[in-house]
Amino acid sequence: MSAAKDRLRLWLRLLKVVRGMEQEVREKLRREHNTTLPRFDVMSALSRHPEGLKMSQLSGVLRVSNGNVTGIADRLSDEGLVERTPVPGDRRAIILRLTMAGQKEFARQARAHEEWIDKMLAGVSPADAREMAERLQAFATAAESEEKETANAQ
Amino acid sequence: MSAAKDRLRLWLRLLKVVRGMEQEVREKLRREHNTTLPRFDVMSALSRHPEGLKMSQLSGVLRVSNGNVTGIADRLSDEGLVERTPVPGDRRAIILRLTMAGQKEFARQARAHEEWIDKMLAGVSPADAREMAERLQAFATAAESEEKETANAQ
DNA sequence: CAAAAATATTTTAAGGTTGAAGTAAAATGC
DNA sequence: GCATTTTACTTCAACCTTAAAATATTTTTG
Numbered sequence: 001m002s003a004a005k006d007r008l009r010l011w012l013r014l015l016k017v018v019r020g021m022e023q024e025v026r027e028k029l030r031r032e033h034n035t036t037l038p039r040f041d042v043m044s045a046l047s048r049h050p051e052g053l054k055m056s057q058l059s060g061v062l063r064v065s066n067g068n069v070t071g072i073a074d075r076l077s078d079e080g081l082v083e084r085t086p087v088p089g090d091r092r093a094i095i096l097r098l099t100m101a102g103q104k105e106f107a108r109q110a111r112a113h114e115e116w117i118d119k120m121l122a123g124v125s126p127a128d129a130r131e132m133a134e135r136l137q138a139f140a141t142a143a144e145s146e147e148k149e150t151a152n153a154q
Numbered sequence: 155m156s157a158a159k160d161r162l163r164l165w166l167r168l169l170k171v172v173r174g175m176e177q178e179v180r181e182k183l184r185r186e187h188n189t190t191l192p193r194f195d196v197m198s199a200l201s202r203h204p205e206g207l208k209m210s211q212l213s214g215v216l217r218v219s220n221g222n223v224t225g226i227a228d229r230l231s232d233e234g235l236v237e238r239t240p241v242p243g244d245r246r247a248i249i250l251r252l253t254m255a256g257q258k259e260f261a262r263q264a265r266a267h268e269e270w271i272d273k274m275l276a277g278v279s280p281a282d283a284r285e286m287a288e289r290l291q292a293f294a295t296a297a298e299s300e301e302k303e304t305a306n307a308q
Numbered sequence: 309c310a311a312a313a314a315t316a317t318t319t320t321a322a323g324g325t326t327g328a329a330g331t332a333a334a335a336t337g338c
Numbered sequence: 339g340c341a342t343t344t345t346a347c348t349t350c351a352a353c354c355t356t357a358a359a360a361t362a363t364t365t366t367t368g
Contacts (some may be wrong), residue, residue, distance in 0.1 A: 036353075036354080037354095038353085038354060038355090064354095064355075064356085065355070065356050065357075067355080067356075067357085067358095068354070068355055068356075071353080071354075071355090072353090072354080075353085090363080090364075091362080091363060091364085092361095092362065092363045092364070093363095
């Protein structure tokens with residue numbers, strides 16, 4: 001009976017902590033790097049795929065809509081941080097890739113980002129961090145399989 | 155040295171879990187209740203304050219900008235779910251309050267919301283939920299005092 | 309092969325979000 | 339008391355976000 005309340009309380013706490021930290025990251029990105037979290041996320045995904053990603057792959061990885069990525073790519077492209085190149089053999093598709101300038105800029109941002117997080121979570125010991133990460137991992141996979149089951153059940 | 159990496163990993167995991175759940179909640183609110191998370195949040199805050207809240211109190215509680223609440227209140231008001239009443243003695247201020255219809259509608263939504271969360275976190279035992287909530291609480295307060303210290307240091 | 313279906317992306321409309329600028333009213337200071 | 343500052347709120351411009359519609363291209367199918 002109270003299980004639901006305990007879980008709800010956990011959820012509200014998670015939401016509060018994550019939103020608070022996220023807001024701080026957004027503000028620092030804006031003030032210190034003149035960018036936004038969605039832009040950072042896009043560049044981060046691209047930096048993990050130096051060969052570039054198709055628009056649809058990118059929106060898949062980031063779990064956002066296609067149209068969303070279009071707009072962000074437009075703006076990053078205006079600033080010369082990413083480039084669009086055609087996919088040989090499929091004239092519908094486009095590959096998005098960090099430019100040299102984009103790689104450099106992202107490296108700077110990522111360094112700062114890691115420091116911010118380290119400071120924000122300074123109260124969590126590395127061991128605790130590893131343990132909690134593992135537990136969250138368990139949720140995530142459990143939640144996903146649950147989701148699939150529900151989807152299949154319909 | 156690797157402490158920063160451990161904390162970063164924890165952060166990315168937290169972000170992933172919370173974003174995933176949040177997205178699911180958003181979608182369910184949209185599809186099953188024809189509303190949005192920000193609207194739900196506003197109504198939730200108002201339901202905890204039956205006497206109503208001034209616009210500025212509301213944006214303070216929700217930690218969003220003033221202008222933000224204005225827009226959401228406009229739309230909720232159009233649908234008759236909240237009402238604005240003047241504050242006697244201060245013609246600048248406005249009290250926002252759930253209407254009867256708003257209270258009823260929010261009660262429905264909150265019931266469903268609690269169930270969704272309970273299902274999503276079904277893999278977490280009540281005891282684990284309580285323990286994690288407590289730990290997160292510790293972060294939050296630690297992070298806040300850290301923030302204040304940094305602010306003071308400048 | 310031509311019609312139909314599927315795929316990749318962009319555009320659009322509606323809402324959410326912010327910081328900054330604008331308006332109005334109240335409080336403060338001289 | 340009146341000028342200044344502060345407070346409460348709204349408006350604005352820019353960006354993020356989505357689902358749905360529109361475009362263009364490729365694949366499938368009859």
